Amino acid sequence: MEIEANFFKGHEMRKTYRSKKFRENICIKYTDLDGGPAVFEINQQLLTDIIKSKVKRFTLEGYTLTGRQLFYQLVKDNAVPNAEKVYKRILSLLVDLRYNGVIDWDAIEDRARESSRPSQWKHISGLIDSALYAYRLPRWKDQDYYLELYCEKQALEGILRPVADKYHIYYGSNKGYSSASAMYRIAKRMDDKIYANKICKLIYLGDHDPSGLDMVRDIQERICEFLGLEVENNEFFNVIPVALNKEQIEIYSPPPNPARFEDPRAKWYIKEFGNVSWELDALEPSVLVDVAEGAILEYLDMDKYNGWIKREKKDAIKLREFNKGPEE
DNA sequence: ACTTCTACGGTGCAGCATAG
DNA sequence: CTATGCTGCACCGTAGAAGT
Numbered sequence: 001m002e003i004e005a006n007f008f009k010g011h012e013m014r015k016t017y018r019s020k021k022f023r024e025n026i027c028i029k030y031t032d033l034d035g036g037p038a039v040f041e042i043n044q045q046l047l048t049d050i051i052k053s054k055v056k057r058f059t060l061e062g063y064t065l066t067g068r069q070l071f072y073q074l075v076k077d078n079a080v081p082n083a084e085k086v087y088k089r090i091l092s093l094l095v096d097l098r099y100n101g102v103i104d105w106d107a108i109e110d111r112a113r114e115s116s117r118p119s120q121w122k123h124i125s126g127l128i129d130s131a132l133y134a135y136r137l138p139r140w141k142d143q144d145y146y147l148e149l150y151c152e153k154q155a156l157e158g159i160l161r162p163v164a165d166k167y168h169i170y171y172g173s174n175k176g177y178s179s180a181s182a183m184y185r186i187a188k189r190m191d192d193k194i195y196a197n198k199i200c201k202l203i204y205l206g207d208h209d210p211s212g213l214d215m216v217r218d219i220q221e222r223i224c225e226f227l228g229l230e231v232e233n234n235e236f237f238n239v240i241p242v243a244l245n246k247e248q249i250e251i252y253s254p255p256p257n258p259a260r261f262e263d264p265r266a267k268w269y270i271k272e273f274g275n276v277s278w279e280l281d282a283l284e285p286s287v288l289v290d291v292a293e294g295a296i297l298e299y300l301d302m303d304k305y306n307g308w309i310k311r312e313k314k315d316a317i318k319l320r321e322f323n324k325g326p327e328e
Numbered sequence: 329a330c331t332t333c334t335a336c337g338g339t340g341c342a343g344c345a346t347a348g
Numbered sequence: 349c350t351a352t353g354c355t356g357c358a359c360c361g362t363a364g365a366a367g368t
Contacts, residue, residue, distance in 0.1 A: 068359070089332090091360070153358060176357025177342040211342090211356060218342075333366070342356075348349105 040081050044093075048102060050079050051094070055107045063285045064109045066155040067091045072281040075255045082255050109158070132316050139168045139308040145201055145299040146193035148186060149292060150174060152206035152215060152280065159285045160205070163292045167300060177215055178222070187226030190237055194227065200237040203295045205288065208244040209277030216241045242295040243288070244280050246273075254282030 054073055058065055065073070071090045075082045080090065097103045121127045140146065149164040151157070154173035164171030170189070172182065190200040202219065206212040220239045224231045244254075256276035280288070 066359075092332095095361085155358070174357085175340080175359090177340095179341050182341095207357090209357095214343090215357085329368100331366105331368080334364090335362100336364105337362090338360100339358100344355085345353085347352075 040086055042080070047079070047093070048097065050074065050077075051097065052103060055103050058285070059104070059107055061285070064107065064158055065285075066158075067094050067108055068155050069281050069285075070094065070108065072255075072279055076282050078255075128319065132319055135312060135316060135319065136168060137308045137312050137315075139305055141308075142304050143299075143301055144199060146190065146198040147201050147203060147296060147299055148172070148189070149203045149296070150178075150186075150219070151204070152176065152212060155281060156205070156288060159288050160292055163289055163296070167293075167296045167305075169296065174215070174219075177211075178219060183219070183222045184226060187223045190223065191227055194236045199235065201299060202237075202239045203292065204239050204241050205243040205280055205292065206241065207277065207280050208246075208249065208273075209279075212244075212277070212280075213241075240295060243283070243291050244278055248283070248287075248291070249278050252283055252287060254278050 051070070051074070054070060055065075058073075067090070068087070071080070071087050072082075074080045074090065080086050094103070094108060098105050098108065119130070121130065147167075148170040149160060150172045151160050152174055154175050157171070157173050161171045170186075172186075174182065186202065193200055202223070204216060204219065206215055216239055221231050223237060223239075224234065227237055229236055256278060283291075
């Protein structure tokens with residue numbers, strides 16, 4: 001196999017490589033949308049080429065995907081069927097492809113296993129550069145609204161956090177149903193803002209499935225509980241679900257998933273939408289960005305916001321004066 | 329013997345059904 | 349009425365079972 005991506009020096013082909021002889025075809029027996037047995041067969045080289053072109057495109061667009069996101073992008077293009085077994089097989093193929101230098105290690109990331117260390121600088125001037133980059137005034141101080149951006153899945157953090165950063169609002173990934181601690185922290189921040197006469201909105205993106213839609217209700221109820229507000233029609237706080245909704249499903253036609261019948265919360269959902277669900281991951285990253293950004297801009301007074309940015313730039317010039325110390 | 333698949337581990341929570 | 353069990357949510361890796 002030809003090595004095209006970054007690779008550790010002296011790293012021979014991985015001993016545990018699953019397909020020592022590069023097989024012609026991948027063949028997976030799986031359960032289809034109707035619950036019936038089905039077979040998926042694809043030439044491994046063809047699939048590899050499709051994956052490589054996807055990875056290349058997203059790298060150029062500046063996005064780093066998770067394995068799951070990449071899988072949904074393949075499903076969206078009808079390159080692979082949407083099934084749990086196929087997903088697992090694609091994941092292990094992605095591992096193999098990275099170990100063998102076919103796709104870049106930096107093209108896929110595991111956002112659930114992050115590591116970190118306190119920052120360091122070669123010189124104090126580096127700290128000032130960093131401070132200049134990070135310096136922000138309270139940009140939302142004179143806004144009428146207070147916003148936070150939340151997503152059901154951590155996998156989309158790489159896509160959505162930059163949007164929240166751009167508009168200087170909190171971003172969070174709930175990882176399914178949220179936790180009591182997270183709900184408390186959000187409510188505490190919002191409580192302060194309500195006292196400051198602001199209207200609070202939590203912009204939320206989640207899957208279109210029984211529990212995904214239930215999470216919107218859950219967040220609304222739990223935050224209102226902390227704030228002592230009526231769950232419905234209170235004027236101070238509400239969750240704004242901006243994705244995934246029926247309209248977006250019609251526009252972008254993401255691939256359907258079987259709704260989980262075991263889920264006791266699925267009954268009402270099946271009545272309303274049938275036996276299918278849709279994953280947020282299947283939308284293009286750029287669409288997700290547009291949706292989140294559009295929702296923020298509904299509530300943001302851009303002129304006021306830009307005023308703060310102007311002041312930050314003025315302050316930065318002052319701060320730069322301090323940065324004329326000795327160079328290394 | 330080799331490949332492929334299944335099941336589970338970790339992480340932390342929600343919520344429904346049922347046992348006590 | 350409460351405690352427990354099982355499932356749900358995301359995400360990835362791996363041991364060992366099952367299949368060829």
